Structures are given as C-alpha cells and as structure tokens.
Amino acid sequence: MPSEKAAGEISENGTSSQSSTFIKQEDLASGKWLKLSNVYYADPTGRQRVWEVTSRTTKVAGDLPDAVVIIPILRRNLHYDCTILVKQFRPAFCKYTIEFPAGLLDPNETVETCAKRELKEETGYTGVVKHSTPASALDGGMSNSTAQFLTVQIDGDLPENQNPEQKSDEGEFIEVLTVPMDELLSKLNEYSTEGMVVDSRLYMYALAMEHTKGMVQPKTPK
C-alpha cells in the first residue's frame, strides 16, 4: 500500500504532491537575439517567488525546440566509426568551443530539415536522420532554451561526402574535426587541456559511452 506523504514531499517517481504554479512574466530587457525576464511563481507552499530567465527572441513556437543538435556518425569502409565536431570562437567565453554541429530552427522548418541543413552548412556532409529525441532543456537554471538531438548517419563512401565543403553563413568561421568514436573522451580531455571549452552535452555523450564500457559499474539492487 502506498505510504502517505507530507505536503510537498517528492515521490519516488519524481512527482510532487503539490506543484509550483506560474503567476506572471515581466520582461526586463530585450536585444535582437535574447530577452531577460522576471518569472513570478508560487512554490508548493504557496509562497510567491521570482526567477530571472533568459529566452531567445527567435523561438518559432512553444512546442518546437529553439535549436537542433546533430550527433553525426561517419561510416567509411576500412575506417573506425568517427563523429564530426565543430570548433568555433564563442564570444560568451571569448574562447574556442568544441561542440556537436548545431543551429537554430528556422521558421517553417522541420527539425529533420534543420539538422540536414546545419550539418551541410557547418561540416559539408550529407547524411540520413536515424534517431530524434524530444526537445530537452539546454540550461534550465537560467534559460527556457531547448534543443532536439538528431543522430545523423553519414555514408562517407558516397561521392557527395568525398570532399565535403562547408556553406558557412556570413560571420561563421567553423573548423571541422573528425574524431574516432573510440577516442572521443580522451580527445575531449585533450581539447580541454589545450584551453578549449568542451560543450557539456558532448562531454556527457562521451562519458556515457565510457560508462557503458564498464568504467563505472552501474549498481544493481541486492
């Protein structure tokens, strides 16, 4: 029989017996690309609280992601499987970052079309979408920004993928890195040591692959 819970207590599946509710949003400042707002809400005890939130002005619709992130898998005859990463200067850090290819969703564009377009623009490669995630939070503590992650398989033996040529936007200067999947975590550690900032989703992807190889043994219930 389920045990009784105190008000606001979190259950095993993560739901709360009382929930927080939105009250109102007050916009504080807006630029061309980003907006800063105060979001007022009531916590589970009924107390009013405020949170500072950033959002993108480019959001197409609430139920669509702001961005699409591509997980490229490059398959070639007689080669180990590789992934394709992008290195670019990010003004937020004033440093170079290492990320999966990604981009903002354009109006009237599907996530699949966006993934293929961004992959072509940023890396020159053409591929096939194999898997897509739901929209997930990119930095929930400070922003409502979301992304869908699309796994795209690239047949590196096809003629169109022999000499991939980027189609960069004006002001975009992107270096393409081809990294064997097997060496991903150690390569990311190297980039980090060299002073580049590695995107945390990419880092977690590499770390999870190591976990599945048994670096960290999942605890099983006794």
Ligand SMILES: Nc1ncnc2c1ncn2[C@H]1C[C@H](O)[C@@H](COP(=O)(O)OP(=O)(O)O)O1
């Ligand atoms: N905070 C910001 N400040 C200035 N330009 C921004 C911006 N956010 C987006 N942009 C513009 C610059 C580029 O033309 C474009 C970049 O879009 P993208 O290639 O779709 O995404 P990403 O930069 O994540 O790869 O959007």
